[in-house]
Amino acid sequence: MDLNTMLKVDGLGFHFDTRPVFAGFSLALAPGITWLRGANGKGKTTLLKLLAGALAPNAGTIVLGGVDSAQAPLAYRLRSFYCGHESADLPWLTVAEWLGLHLALYPAASTHALDAQLAAFGIMEVLPQAITTLSLGQHKKLQLALALALPVTLLLIDEPFNGLDAAGMAHLRGELERRAAAQETCIVLTSHLDPQLPVARMLDLGLQA
Numbered sequence: 001m002d003l004n005t006m007l008k009v010d011g012l013g014f015h016f017d018t019r020p021v022f023a024g025f026s027l028a029l030a031p032g033i034t035w036l037r038g039a040n041g042k043g044k045t046t047l048l049k050l051l052a053g054a055l056a057p058n059a060g061t062i063v064l065g066g067v068d069s070a071q072a073p074l075a076y077r078l079r080s081f082y083c084g085h086e087s088a089d090l091p092w093l094t095v096a097e098w099l100g101l102h103l104a105l106y107p108a109a110s111t112h113a114l115d116a117q118l119a120a121f122g123i124m125e126v127l128p129q130a131i132t133t134l135s136l137g138q139h140k141k142l143q144l145a146l147a148l149a150l151p152v153t154l155l156l157i158d159e160p161f162n163g164l165d166a167a168g169m170a171h172l173r174g175e176l177e178r179r180a181a182a183q184e185t186c187i188v189l190t191s192h193l194d195p196q197l198p199v200a201r202m203l204d205l206g207l208q209a
């Protein structure tokens with residue numbers, strides 16, 4: 001095993017009620033950017049959610065910085081964050097309340113870091129709005145601002161650039177490049193197009209099933 005390995009997946013098995021997705025899948029990742037590719041339905045989002053501790057494997061182990069996702073699920077989740085495209089399912093909250101809820105889950109998170117990300121993405125003014133009223137791009141920026149502000153060592157981002165305007169893309173690109181250079185965070189991102197980032201490795205789940 002590479003001395004730099006931060007995330008280690010061994011013999012991962014996962015199936016939904018009606019569909020097998022992974023069997024005997026193994027992976028070792030060091031800090032830096034991993035580009036996760038694959039045809040529609042090959043399991044990219046499912047893998048990101050498994051690595052985030054949001055789905056539980058049916059077999060195998062996932063260990064991040066020595067923390068096993070099955071043995072210490074809460075400690076594991078404090079070290080990882082999945083940034084997807086699903087909308088918030090707490091429709092009665094304002095954006096500020098939704099953010100407060102997430103910050104409370106990550107005690108080491110900094111409100112200063114979050115404010116800096118919200119400002120950089122240009123979405124400070126949406127804080128009093130109901131979470132359900134955000135546009136697609138604003139919702140994406142909100143998720144990304146939170147992801148970039150949390151003190152995690154594994155960042156899982158589904159289609160990071162989808163829905164972003166030019167300024168949002170430029171800010172995100174700079175943040176990901178900075179983290180890739182710092183070599184402290186594992187970043188796994190899905191993208192059907194070349195993300196044009198300093199990708200350390202590519203992981204291909206294959207062509208159409």
Ligand SMILES: Nc1ncnc2c1ncn2[C@@H]1O[C@H](COP(=O)(O)OP(=O)(O)OP(=O)(O)O)[C@@H](O)[C@H]1O
Nearest residue numbers: 016017018019021039040041042043044045046047
């Ligand atoms: N809750 C579920 N129940 C049953 N099958 C599911 C469920 N969620 C996803 N699947 C199936 O699991 C497979 C993997 O889905 P997943 O969303 O991980 O694919 P993906 O590679 O991210 O696809 P895309 O590129 O279209 O986003 C697909 O065949 C999908 O239909």
